[in-house]
Amino acid sequence: MKSLPEWTDLRFFLELARSGTLSGASRRLEVEHTTVARRIDRLEQQLGATLFDRSREGYELTEMGHAVLPHAESMEAAVLAAQDQLSDTEVAVRGVVRLGVPEVLGVRVITPLLARFLQEQPDLSVDLLVQPRFANLANREADLGVTLDPPSTGRY
Known part of the structure; x- marks a missing residue:
């Protein structure tokens, strides 16, 4: 062998x-x-x-x-x-995440869910960037972006 x-x-x-x-x-x-x-x-x-x-x-x-x-x-x-x-085994989740989301989705859907999620993850901080347009991830406007439609340009 x-x-x-x-x-x-x-x-x-x-x-x-x-x-x-x-x-x-x-x-x-x-x-x-x-x-x-x-x-x-x-x-x-x-x-x-x-x-x-x-x-x-x-x-x-x-x-x-x-x-x-x-x-x-x-x-x-x-x-x-x-x-x-x-x-x-639980993985520690900590740090700051900047989340870019469309206005209505951010206010009506994400915000209510985010409050409960952050109570379960006290070492995590989420900066919610509610915007009328897609956050530019390449320019580091946000760490994560949520869209209702797939991006038409770029590598995302």
């Missing part, structure tokens, strides 16, 4: 082991079936072992594939646990 396998390759391995077909794994992973095949080939090359028996009916784990499976599942469980822990 020349290098350690990538976690993403092991994800492809797990999905193929679970679905039994390239098309099933590709649907679950939202990639082309050729990508799944390429990732499995790379993983097998890195591990120096055949992980699947290929047939017309699909893919079936070999003895080595069965040996790798619990390790890949453990890695998946660790990644999911980390993701759960991180999603429970």
